[in-house]
Amino acid sequence: xxxxxxTENLWKIYRTGKVDVPALRGxxxxxxxxxxxxxxxxxxxxxxxxxxxxGGLAQATRGKVLLDGxxxxxxxxxxxxxxxxxxxxxxxxxxxxxxxxxxYHNIVLxxxxxxxxxxxxxxxxxxxxxxxxxxxxxKPSEMSGGEQQRVAIARAxxxxxxxxxxxxxxxxxxTKSSEAVLNLLAxxxxxxxxxxxxxxxxxxxxxxxxxxxxxxxxxxxxxxxxH
Amino acid sequence: MISQNVLHRPLRTFIxxxxxxxEVTLVIIVVGLTSGLLLESAKRTEGVGADIMVQPPSASVxxxxxxxxxxxxxxxxxxQLEYVQxxxxxxxQFNSVNGLDIVYGIVPETFRAVSGGFVFxxxxxxxxxxxxxxxxVYSRSKKVRVNQTLHILEHDFHVAGIVEHGKGARLFVLMPxxxxxxxxxxxxxxxxxxxxxxxxxxxxADEIRDLLPKYEVRPLKDFLTLMTSSNLPGLAAFINVMIxxxxxxxxxxxxxxxxxxxxxxxxxIGVLKSxxxxxxxIVQIVLSETTLLCFAGVIGGVGLSYLMRxxxxxxxxxxxxxxxxxxxxRAGLIAILGGLLGASYPAWMASRKDPVEALSYE
Numbered sequence: 001x002x003x004x005x006x007t008e009n010l011w012k013i014y015r016t017g018k019v020d021v022p023a024l025r026g027x028x029x030x031x032x033x034x035x036x037x038x039x040x041x042x043x044x045x046x047x048x049x050x051x052x053x054x055g056g057l058a059q060a061t062r063g064k065v066l067l068d069g070x071x072x073x074x075x076x077x078x079x080x081x082x083x084x085x086x087x088x089x090x091x092x093x094x095x096x097x098x099x100x101x102x103x104y105h106n107i108v109l110x111x112x113x114x115x116x117x118x119x120x121x122x123x124x125x126x127x128x129x130x131x132x133x134x135x136x137x138x139k140p141s142e143m144s145g146g147e148q149q150r151v152a153i154a155r156a157x158x159x160x161x162x163x164x165x166x167x168x169x170x171x172x173x174x175t176k177s178s179e180a181v182l183n184l185l186a187x188x189x190x191x192x193x194x195x196x197x198x199x200x201x202x203x204x205x206x207x208x209x210x211x212x213x214x215x216x217x218x219x220x221x222x223x224x225x226x227h
Numbered sequence: 228m229i230s231q232n233v234l235h236r237p238l239r240t241f242i243x244x245x246x247x248x249x250e251v252t253l254v255i256i257v258v259g260l261t262s263g264l265l266l267e268s269a270k271r272t273e274g275v276g277a278d279i280m281v282q283p284p285s286a287s288v289x290x291x292x293x294x295x296x297x298x299x300x301x302x303x304x305x306x307q308l309e310y311v312q313x314x315x316x317x318x319x320q321f322n323s324v325n326g327l328d329i330v331y332g333i334v335p336e337t338f339r340a341v342s343g344g345f346v347f348x349x350x351x352x353x354x355x356x357x358x359x360x361x362x363x364v365y366s367r368s369k370k371v372r373v374n375q376t377l378h379i380l381e382h383d384f385h386v387a388g389i390v391e392h393g394k395g396a397r398l399f400v401l402m403p404x405x406x407x408x409x410x411x412x413x414x415x416x417x418x419x420x421x422x423x424x425x426x427x428x429x430x431x432a433d434e435i436r437d438l439l440p441k442y443e444v445r446p447l448k449d450f451l452t453l454m455t456s457s458n459l460p461g462l463a464a465f466i467n468v469m470i471x472x473x474x475x476x477x478x479x480x481x482x483x484x485x486x487x488x489x490x491x492x493x494x495x496i497g498v499l500k501s502x503x504x505x506x507x508x509i510v511q512i513v514l515s516e517t518t519l520l521c522f523a524g525v526i527g528g529v530g531l532s533y534l535m536r537x538x539x540x541x542x543x544x545x546x547x548x549x550x551x552x553x554x555x556x557r558a559g560l561i562a563i564l565g566g567l568l569g570a571s572y573p574a575w576m577a578s579r580k581d582p583v584e585a586l587s588y589e
Contacts (some may be wrong), residue, residue: 057501057582078505085503096498096586100231109228113504155502 003066004162004195005031005054010063012049012218023049025218026063031163036189036196038206041215047199048167050215054197055088055165056080068162085114089156089164093171095148097140103151104136110155122158129191130154130184146177153184157194164188166198170205182208229515232488239484240520246480247524247562248531253473254558255532255550256539261466262554263547268329269450274393276342277315277419278428280450281305281435282443299415301439302337308434310427313340316415318405322379322398326545328365330380331396332405341421342394349373350388353401359384360399362392368544380408395419397545474565477524481517481569489513489577496577497585506578513574514567521566525559 012024023046031037041047052058054065056072059080065072068087072080089110097106107126111118127133130150140148149169156164166185170178186208188194198209206212214222233240272280283296305314318332331338335353339345345352348363350373359377361369366389371377377384384400406412422431428446435444489496499509532555536548 052583055501057586081500081503081505083503084501088503090501092501092586096494096501098228098495098498100235101228105228105231109499110502113499113502113508 001032002069003030004033004035004068005029005197006064006066007050007054008064008066010050010053010065011061012046012053012058013061022218024053024060027218027220029213029220031195031197033162033195034189034193035211036186036209037198037211037213038209039197039199039213039215040201040203040206043201045215046218047215051165051167051197051199055090056084057090086159087162089159089161091149091152091156091164091166091169093168095140095145095152095172097148097151097155099140102137102139103132103143103147103154106140106151107136107155107158110158114159119158122160126154126158129188144177145173146180149173149177149181150184153181153188157188157192163195163197166196168199168201170200170202178202178205229512229519232492232512233516233519236488239487243480243484243520244523244527247477247521247566248527250473250477250565251525251528251558251562252531252535253476254470254561255528255554256535256548257469257473258466258554258558259532259536259548259550260546261462262551263549266549267547271393271395271397273447273450274342275315275395275419275447276421277447278422278425279420279432279435280443280445280447281418281420281439282416282445284441284443297415297418297442299413302415302418304438305418305420305435308431308438310422310424310431310434311420312423313337313421315341315419315421316402317395317417317419318402318409318411318414319396319416320380320405320409324379326369326543328379328398328545329396330398330400330405332402332409333399334402338399338419341419345388345394346391348389348391350386353387353399355385355387356401356404357383357385358387358401360388360390361386362390362394362397364392364545365397380405382408470561474561477521477562477565478569481520481566482572484520485513485517485570485573486576488516489573492577493580493585493588496580497582497588500580500582500585509578510574513570513577517566517570517574518563521563524566525562528558528562529555 007027007029010024010027011022014021014023027050039047039050049058053060054067056067060073063073067083070083072083075083098109101109107123108118127136130153132147132150132154135143135147135151143151169185170181173181182205185196185198189196200206213220299316302314302316305311315337316334317338320330320332322328322330345360353360361371361377365371371386373386373389375386377386379398406414420431420435422428428448432444432446435442496509532550536550539546539548
């Protein structure tokens with residue numbers, strides 16, 4: 001089976017003043033379609049940077065990122081934007097819902113940006129699956145953290161992305177809400193075959209994945225390849 | 228999303244809309260005042276009933292700007308021309324005490340011969356050197372009655388009569404009195420010429436041009452079209468400066484408002500980018516919000532203009548403020564274009580934000 005995501009000797013170097021700071025130092029990973037992969041590692045090891053690069057939010061310094069056969073490292077900013085729109089769904093630690101919009105419009109926004117028009121069937125399926133049907137008219141300020149994160153997940157998957165990239169999705173949640181969100185991600189993966197890459201600090205959360213990648217000092221030190 | 232964003236900060240939205248409304252009002256009222264003043268002045272000049280107006284060389288169509296350089300004896304020469312029925316010399320003075328008014332110095336008999344005479348609301352014609360006639364609009368606006376004393380041009384006049392408006396000026400005194408006050412003895416500013424038949428006007432105008440080369444000879448049939456801001460020295464520039472100030476207000480307020488909005492919503496822009504929003508999508512959101520604010524401002528500005536006109540006319544009944552659909556549309560367009568220009572840099576700035584930096588913005 002062809003990997004949905006593959007990186008080859010992936011480097012990301014930030015320049016701070018006159019000093020080069022490497023955040024990724026030759027990362028090689030492969031993720032198959034339908035996999036749920038957790039990425040663990042200490043703070044500053046390059047987890048978030050890797051998520052941004054493989055999701056097309058940041059440009060790699062060198063190496064290759066192949067997402068569904070597209071090499072992100074050779075793409076223009078506009079092409080990476082198109083790729084994010086059609087193939088990537090992001091879930092963030094701080095939910096990042098638009099505060100002026102209610103849950104319904106936060107989710108529909110993703111379909112609107114994709115410009116395919118509103119797909120009511122897909123919307124209903126996602127809202128039902130995430131258990132947010134009764135909260136659709138509420139703004140983020142009127143919802144709990146767990147509810148907000150479920151809306152954020154709905155927004156990420158409503159356009160049927162090839163891959164969902166979750167950056168510490170339970171980092172701002174209590175234990176009960178964390179468990180609910182992780183169960184949701186697991187069920188999305190199991191029931192819909194959604195490919196998920198999740199960054200986490202929590203080993204219990206990481207255990208929800210099929211595979212755990214360990215990172216240290218900008219390198220994947222364990223779990224990089226599929227067994 | 229656009230309307231929700233606009234309503235998210237009601238005070239900022241209100242101030243922005245108000246600024247655009249002030250911009251629109253400023254344009255509409257300034258243009259309305261100047262064109263109203265010109266139109267009203269032109270209509271009154273036409274209302275004299277003459278066919279031709281003769282002025283000194285290079286005189287302005289706006290007669291208050293003229294002096295009194297023409298010998299009054301010219302009137303006798305004009306009367307001798309073929310087809311000329313009557314000639315009325317008029318000395319024009321500009322009064323700026325208690326408002327801006329044109330004062331006509333007239334010879335009652337000749338002015339009556341050209342204009343057909345005044346329609347009196349009360350009082351009598353000019354008899355005494357200190358007599359003054361005022362029109363009904365002036366009487367209402369200044370609350371002046373017959374037999375009262377009116378202090379204008381550093382002189383106390385006795386109000387002899389109140390006449391129907393529309394005969395050139397709002398204030399009329401005897402020509403010798405005004406000549407004496409202006410130090411322009413035997414001089415006139417304008418000659419109003421009445422032809423025996425209207426279709427003789429072109430022939431008489433040609434005769435006058437032959438008699439008085441270089442003098443301004445204007446058939447009054449065309450007078451309304453001449454009374455535009457472009458024919459008045461400096462007025463077009465004044466209007467443009469006022470429009471420029473109005474546009475600057477709108478531009479700066481929209482710029483500041485959208486700039487602070489973009490800074491405040493940096494993280495949201497990062498979210499939009501993570502969802503795959505293109506640069507043009509983000510620019511479109513910012514400009515759509517601006518357009519919505521400007522539209523609200525234009526509607527408010529038009530309403531405010533009518534309110535201001537009502538207040539001005541209540542306070543100064545002699546004022547004419549002309550609000551035309553053409554200038555409403557132009558003021559609206561100016562406000563929207565100025566607003567979009569003001570929002571273009573913040574929109575560009577938003578579209579260029581790095582998504583990773585934007586998402587980590589606190």
